[in-house]
Amino acid sequence: MTDTSARTETNLTEAFLPEGLRGQELEHLNWDEYKREITTRRPTGQEEKEAKWQITRGQTGYIEEVEGERLSTSIATVVPIGSGLEKQFIQTSEEVVETVDRAEPQVNHILRVHFISQILTDLRQIQKYISKPEAAIYADSLLLTMRTMDEISPFDPFIEIVMAFHDALAYKNNWNKYSPDQYEGAYQILKEFVQKQNISSDTVEKAIMRFEKLGFETTPFDLDMEFKVDSEKD
C-alpha cells in the first residue's frame, strides 16, 4: 500500500522547485499575477476548507511554503500564464505528488467518465424540466455527483473544471437562473473535455473560460486566501 504519511513529511519548500527556479530566478515574477491566477483556479469555499495553503515570497524570492491536500493543483496554479515556467512547475509538482497517494491517469479517466455520464444525464433532465419543480431533483443529484467526484478523485485535474461549474450552479441556487441553451452549452463542454487524455492547467483554464462565456459565473464569491509577501526585499 502507498505510504500516505509521506504527504505530511515531504519537504515542499525545495522539493518541487526545479533548479532553475530557485533563488533569484523568481525575482522577476509578478506576485499579483500569481494571486489572480490562484483566485481564478481555486474558487471554491470547499477548497479553502480542505486545502489550506500559504504562499510566501522569501528573501530569495521563491515560493517558500506550500501545504495542503491538493499538492499538484495548488502548485501548478501558482505559475503565471505565459511565463514559460508552467510545464516545469507542473512536472515537478507531479513528482512530489507521486510520493503521496496519487491515482494513475488511467484511473482518473475511468472515474471521470463514470461520474460525467451521471452528470450529463442530470443536465439533460434539468434542461427538460427547467423552471419546473422537477428540475430541483436533478439539480440536487447533479451537485451531489460533482461533490462526490471531488471527494473521490481529488488529484484529477479535471475536477477543477467540474467544481468551477459546480460553484456557478450551487451558489445561491443559481442553477435555477440558467437557460436550457446555457445547460446545453455546459453539456457540450463537459462532454468534450472529459475525453481529453491529458488535462493541463491550460486545458482547465480553457474549459472554465468557456463556461464563463456561456454566462456561468464560476467565481460567484470572494476568497479569503492568505498571501504573505515578505517585505524585506520590497
Next chain:
Amino acid sequence: MEKPVPYKTIFQINYKPELKFYDLLIPSAQRLDEYPHWRTDVRTVILRDYDKHCSIIIGHKSFAYEQDSEDTDMEIKYIQRALEELPSSLQIEIFNRFGYRRKYLINVKMSFESLVSILHVKLFSQDAKLRNILPPHVEDLMYRLDFSDKPYRYHVTVGPVHKAEMPRYINYNLENHLDPQVREEEYKKIIENYPKVAVFIDIDFYQEGDKLKKDESTSFLKTARAKINEFANDLTEYLFNIELEA
C-alpha cells in the same frame, strides 16, 4: 480494453443416487475414450487429459467436467460428448441440478490500490452518509451477490486480486490436470504467468429442480454459456469504460 479470460470452467449435473449406478459406472466411463488417463475408487471414476488440462469425474450422485484452460471450443466439444454419453449409459432420466461455473481474470495495467478505487466507486454505494460512517480508506474489497433469473440462479463474486492470491481463487486442479512427472514445474510456470493485478470474476450459474429432464440440460448449457459470457463482458465494459455513451 482488457477482456475477461476464462481460467477455469466447471459443468456439473447432479442426480439422485441409485444402486444400479455401481454396475454402470465403469462401462459409462469407457465410452469417453478421448481421455488418456484415468483413476477409480468404489464410488467414482476420474478421466483425465493432462495435455488439455481437463477432466471428468463420474460419481454416484453427479458427474462434472472441469477444465483449467481458456479453450472454449474444447470445452463445448467435451461437455457435449459427456451429455450425449453419460445420462443414457448411467440410465439417468431425471436430474436435480445443472451447474455451469466460470472463473475469469481481467488483467489490468494499474496498481492494486487503483483497481480497488475503481471497483469501490463502481460497485458500492457512494452515499455521503455511508461514506461518513465508514473509515476513509478502502484497502481491499469483495463484491459477493446471489441472483435469480427464473428458472436460473447465480452466485457471483468479483474482486481485485494480487498475483499471490490468484492460485487460491482460481484453484487449479493440479491432481487431474497436470502430469505428475512434471507437475511441480508446470504449476510454477502457470503461477508465474498469472497477471500481477487482476479482477477476479467467479460466476456460478445453476438451475435446480426435482424433475429436470435431459433435454433441459442442453438448453441450460446454451443459456448458461450465453449469460455468463454476456455477464463477464458487460461487467468488464462497465468497470473500465472510458467512452461516453451517445
